Amino acid sequence: MDPNTVKKIAKDYSYQYVCQGDPIWPNDLTIPSGFLEDAIKNRVDQECESVYKCLEHILNQYEGEHELHHAFDVRRLPIPRLFSILPTPSVHWRSLAISANALSVFVKNPLPRGYANQLRLFYQVFNFKLLGYSSIEELMPNGENDVLFGNIVRSDGFCVDFLFYKRTSGTADEISTVNHDLGIKDFxxxxxxxxxxxxxxxxxxxxxxxxxxxxxxxxxxxxxxxxxxxxxxxxxxxxxxxxxxxxxxxxxxxxxxxxxxxxxxxxxxxxxxxxxxxxxxxxxxxxxxxxxxxxxxxxxxxxxxxxxxxxxxxxxxxxxxxxxxxxxxxxxxxxxx
Structure with missing residues (x-):
């Protein structure tokens, strides 16, 4: 594909889609069915195979050093630590994340787009008054909010976690530090x-x-x-x-x-x-x-x-x-x- 076409797609369609804007697909461009799926799959398979072989070679060398190492030999440098190439599964009880995608399926509503519409969906299902918010306007982004809801709820069956984002103390221009220059001699x-x-x-x-x-x-x-x-x-x-x-x-x-x-x-x-x-x-x-x-x-x-x-x-x-x-x-x- 032409590099200029790729840049145009990334700017007019992909960027707008990620930022919940108005994505526009070029009218003069058509992609064959299954082209993207095959390209992504082949790319991922090739990358995974090359990375796995590299990690396997490194780990194999580390294992050889561990076998040649004597427990009480202090003259040699510390041996490298072994690592697991594949992720090790956990058997502990896990939490379930409920996003706007999953919640829309449960309530049988179309998936809302944008932060405000997804916030309304959560506000309709859950009682935010128990969390101290009497109206949805307190969570709508207006530039003065101290807390914003992350539109994600986690639960492990015993407790429920509502994810909120808290505003930092402010930028360098907003913070005014008062230096009193007090010392021990002032008391x-x-x-x-x-x-x-x-x-x-x-x-x-x-x-x-x-x-x-x-x-x-x-x-x-x-x-x-x-x-x-x-x-x-x-x-x-x-x-x-x-x-x-x-x-x-x-x-x-x-x-x-x-x-x-x-x-x-x-x-x-x-x-x-x-x-x-x-x-x-x-x-x-x-x-x-x-x-x-x-x-x-x-x-x-x-x-x-x-x-x-x-x-x-x-x-x-x-x-x-x-x-x-x-x-x-x-x-x-x-x-x-």
């Missing part, structure tokens, strides 16, 4: 003692933060949140322990520990991996079923809650540094009983 010790509560914050390798509260060099409180405490606040450590116990009971630990490696360029070893996965796929799918969706949502809640709890620990001490708050829940339970 007196009496002013700091009466009006402020100084906190000297320092991050660490094993702690998220370590803060010294107060000005007294002899009597002051040191508040810290370790990395172990952070993961405990998110709930990931408790969930990992519980999950490991369930794996041991169901025999999943033995199955997963015996999975052959898929990082190989040799057909026999890769076929061994495929046979093993197919033989144990039903067991893995049953274990990582719908029940894991609730645990994943709880972990998401924990990740959202942990930063607020750390801020409360830093500013107010929290239950860790305030003994009166430790047994407050137990006292409430005894009063109710």
């Amino acid at each position: 007196t010790i009496e002013e700091v003692t009466q009006l402020y509560r100084p906190s000297f914050l320092d991050p660490g390798r094993k702690t998220v933060f370590t803060a010294a509260i107060g000005l007294d060099p002899d009597v002051h409180q040191v508040r810290r949140c370790t990395t172990k405490e952070y993961y405990h606040l998110t709930g990931s450590t408790v969930y990992a322990k519980k999950l490991q116990q369930e794996k041991d009971t169901a025999g999943i630990t033995a199955i997963e520990s015996a999975i052959p490696s898929a990082k190989t360029a040799r057909n026999t070893q890769f076929l061994r991996y495929v046979d093993y996965i197919l033989a144990n796929m039903d067991t893995l799918f049953t274990f990582y079923g719908f029940s894991t969706a609730k645990h994943r949502f709880n972990l998401y809640q924990g990740k959202q809650r942990a930063p607020d709890m750390m801020v409360n620990m830093l500013l107010n001490g929290g239950a860790k540094y305030n003994k009166k708050k430790r047994f407050k829940k137990e006292e409430q339970k005894t009063k109710t009983t």
Whole structure:
């Protein structure tokens, strides 16, 4: 095809089609039936074959270096890491994305074109008032919106995610930074003692933060949140322990520990991996079923809650540094009983 014709198609038709404009196909150009499908298929097949052969050769050389490497030989450079040529499938519970294409099929309406029409379709099906939007005009792009809906809904059967895009703080022209040029000399010790509560914050390798509260060099409180405490606040450590116990009971630990490696360029070893996965796929799918969706949502809640709890620990001490708050829940339970 003539390069000028290709540029004309890309400008007048393809670009307009992607941007939801008015695509115009050249009247003097006709493409035979099946021409594009065959061209794309042949191109993809050729590219995949060449890329696969290149990766297979590299991986084969890496495997040879691993076989010649001795476990305690420190004189040689670190050996390269093996990789998988083909994507490895996941057996975990997945989320389903509902786009405008899928939603139009469910409600038996023609596929709407453009952002505004697709937004109206989602607004008709879902109740956005529960999300804090009383009218569709709040989500229509007008140049002043702080949040725009992405016209995509994801669900794993337990929870539903509505994808929103949040506006950034603004461009360099819109941001006006006020520099007060305040230093230590601008504050007196009496002013700091009466009006402020100084906190000297320092991050660490094993702690998220370590803060010294107060000005007294002899009597002051040191508040810290370790990395172990952070993961405990998110709930990931408790969930990992519980999950490991369930794996041991169901025999999943033995199955997963015996999975052959898929990082190989040799057909026999890769076929061994495929046979093993197919033989144990039903067991893995049953274990990582719908029940894991609730645990994943709880972990998401924990990740959202942990930063607020750390801020409360830093500013107010929290239950860790305030003994009166430790047994407050137990006292409430005894009063109710």
